[in-house]
Amino acid sequence: MDTVNKIAEKIKESKNIVICHHVAPDGDCLGSALALREMISQIDSVERIDAVITGQIPEIYKFLPDIELLKKANDTTLYKNYDLAITVDCACKDRLGDALELFKHAKKSINIDHHISNEGFANIDLINPKASATGEVLFSLMQPLQAKLTKNIATNLYTAILTDTGGFKFENTKPKTFKICAELIEAGADPVEIYKNCYESKPIAMVRLHARTIDNAIFLEDNKIVYTTITRKLLEELNANDDHIDGITEALRQINTVQVALVFKETTRGTTKVSFRSNGLDVCEIASFFGGGGHKLASGCLLEKNINESVNDVLATLTKQISRAKLKI
Numbered sequence: 419m420d421t422v423n424k425i426a427e428k429i430k431e432s433k434n435i436v437i438c439h440h441v442a443p444d445g446d447c448l449g450s451a452l453a454l455r456e457m458i459s460q461i462d463s464v465e466r467i468d469a470v471i472t473g474q475i476p477e478i479y480k481f482l483p484d485i486e487l488l489k490k491a492n493d494t495t496l497y498k499n500y501d502l503a504i505t506v507d508c509a510c511k512d513r514l515g516d517a518l519e520l521f522k523h524a525k526k527s528i529n530i531d532h533h534i535s536n537e538g539f540a541n542i543d544l545i546n547p548k549a550s551a552t553g554e555v556l557f558s559l560m561q562p563l564q565a566k567l568t569k570n571i572a573t574n575l576y577t578a579i580l581t582d583t584g585g586f587k588f589e590n591t592k593p594k595t596f597k598i599c600a601e602l603i604e605a606g607a608d609p610v611e612i613y614k615n616c617y618e619s620k621p622i623a624m625v626r627l628h629a630r631t632i633d634n635a636i637f638l639e640d641n642k643i644v645y646t647t648i649t650r651k652l653l654e655e656l657n658a659n660d661d662h663i664d665g666i667t668e669a670l671r672q673i674n675t676v677q678v679a680l681v682f683k684e685t686t687r688g689t690t691k692v693s694f695r696s697n698g699l700d701v702c703e704i705a706s707f708f709g710g711g712g713h714k715l716a717s718g719c720l721l722e723k724n725i726n727e728s729v730n731d732v733l734a735t736l737t738k739q740i741s742r743a744k745l746k747i
Contacts, residue, residue: 553578
């Protein structure tokens with residue numbers, strides 16, 4: 419029996435299930451979690467299905483169907499020991515945040531993901547680095563679960579794929595991606611409305627933050643490397659929050675001279691989260707060196723250091739990696 423069918427069988431034989439995803443939720447993990455929740459809810463043998471969010475729901479994703487059904491990890495209505503815990507779009511269990519305890523105490527576990535850095539941490543692992551998004555991986559579960567493709571599932575999966583392909587412009591966009599999206603649109607996903615919600619409904623604070631950080635960006639190595647820093651003080655000054663940072667690294671990567679773009683963000687604990695985007699260099703390898711991971715051209719890591727120290731350490735490693743790769747910079 420292949421992995422997909424094993425997962426379907428394990429889900430069907432579980433009475434109560436919890437779905438978890440990574441901290442700082444994005445469109446792929448939210449759309450995937452909500453889609454999977456509804457898919458499982460169609461199975462009569464499953465008596466209870468909970469989907470847990472770690473952190474706040476980003477403003478741009480509040481349009482997602484059933485988003486209000488997500489529960490906080492400390493919700494008192496949650497079980498302490500689920501029959502099955504399923505993680506979606508999470509490259510390592512440490513990124514589950516407050517939901518880690520729910521995962522650890524479940525009787526069985528499943529890990530569904532598409533990050534190349536995911537080495538597997540569950541009883542059953544379904545990891546497909548060739549998939550455009552975890553939403554695409556979940557689509558392959560529709561038939562084994564005998565789930566009906568509803569408009570809500572289609573909307574959530576389309577959002578997952580749309581956002582993790584950067585609006586179908588990243589290299590992970592394949593012919594299969596469009597074939598799946600065609601089925602999702604036929605099932606009721608509205609591509610115009612979803613795109614508008616994800617990319618054309620930005621709050622003023624977000625636009626101001628992007629403008630300031632891009633204007634403050636520092637270029638190195640003949641403009642081939644670019645980075646910017648975001649402190650808690652800056653966020654407070656602009657009345658912005660962590661959700662508003664989304665898209666800055668990608669905007670810097672689009673500069674025609676840039677090979678690698680980085681955003682260093684100060685966390686509420688004073689540590690530093692680093693986001694990498696690349697036009698060729700394997701930044702997943704660099705992120706992994708600092709305990710992070712992700713994809714070849716889009717990765718991230720968390721350093722237990724302040725921003726200044728993190729900038730120095732990461733740039734030193736990045737420069738060595740570029741030199742080793744013999745890129746012309």
